[in-house]
Amino acid sequence: MPNYWWVNHKQTLRQEIDGQYLWSPKAERGGARSQFYDNMRLASPGDIVMSYANGQIGWIGRVAEFAFTAPKPEEFGSVGAYWDQEGWLLPVYWTELTPPVRPKAMIQNLGPLLPKKYSPISALTGDGNQKAYLAAVPPEVFEMIAAGAAFSQDALARGGSNSLTFDVVTEVLDDTIQRRIEEDAGLETTIKQTIIQARRGQGAFRKNVEDRERACRLTGITNPSLLIASHIKPWRVCQTATERLDGANGLLLTPDADHLFDRGFISFGDTGEVIVSPRVLDEDMRRLGFEKLVRQRFGVREAPAVWMTDAFEPAQSGYLDYHRKQVFIS
Incomplete structure (x- = not known):
């Protein structure tokens, strides 16, 4: 069964509906944690979201991917400066909800x-609560909101051609960062080329990784032609050329292991233990050939030794540490 969410996004409604996403900071101004922002990482594919803005719920959404780190969307402009x-x-x-529903009228x-x-709104007045963004609500709230309106359940279930994926979004983000690097007049051409090559795990970055890593840490494969030089802290969120080229910021992984790591389904402890996300299906791990990761799960069966x-x-x-906190899906 899906979980249900309610998002208050008057300021960014148009950008987020048109762009097929939600975006939030990771913390409040000043660095304080916010449950409403933490909920972005708790939402799972298949969950249902109700869009609230200007006093009404006018859209119903289906979460397509787990949330991941991304820069503030350029289309926000000066909003949320x-x-x-x-x-x-x-x-x-x-998908649109017609007619829109005004929660205050049924408060x-x-x-x-x-x-x-x-709560996203006041239970007494129906007014939006200050600082509320993505809030968890029980299924009964969704059922009451949707009872008097219509939306395409078939389109919602299928996703549609505009549904975003992790790979599509990160490709666009990486393209944007690459363009900025190419336009940076303060960087020499050779440095630009080296940084851009690192995006694909090539050039100086790969050599730097190979100086430290000899094999895939999940499969043990050593054949270079079967290994990807993968950034630990993603290329798109590195702040400097040094981070993007640092061999310490990389692992050699087979393609399947790289996807699991890049997407945050696995991570590693400093002492070498493999950490597996509890939000990945056991059967999917088996189909990928990582039976050992399934057997490691605590609570699924008797806890064996950690891999x-x-x-x-x-x-x-x-x-x-960055990967475990900002990439890994806990």
Whole structure:
């Protein structure tokens, strides 16, 4: 069964509906954590989202991917000028709700169903709650909202041709960053080429990784033609050329292992233990050939010994810490 979410996004409604996503900062101004922003990482593919803006719910969405780190969308312009430039992007496929529903008009019946804590609107007045963004709500809230309106359930279930994927979004983000590098008058041409090659795990970056890593840490494969030089802290969020080219910021992985790592389905501890996301289906891991990862799960069966690889070097620890906190899907 899906989880249900309610998003208050008056300021960014048009951009997020047209772009098929939600985006939030990772923390409030000043660095304080926000449950409404943390919820971006709790939403899962298949979950349902209700779009609330200007006093009405006019769109119903289906989460298409887990959220991941992305820069503030350029189309936001000056909106949220005080927000951090790095946040969570959650791909969502939207379909229109007709006619739009005004929660305030049904607050007497809707109010008792709203969560006592972190509610998106006031259970008494129906007005939007300050600082609320993505809020978890019980299924009964969705059922009441949708009861008097219509939306394409078939389109919502299928996703549609405009539904975003992790690969599509990150490709666009990487293209944007590459363009900025190419236009940077302060960088020499050879440096630009080296940084851009690192995006694909090529050139100096790959050599730097190969100086530290000899094999895929999941499969043990050593054949260079079967290995990808993968960034630990993603290329698109590195702040400097040094980070993008640092061999300590890379692993050699087979394509399937690279996808699991890049998407945050696995990570590594500093001492070499493999960490598996609890939000990946066991059957999917088996089909990929990673039965060992399934057997490792605590709570699924008796807990076996943790799958260990070689310990990482101190220079790799900072990048791994970033991956565990900002990429890994916990």
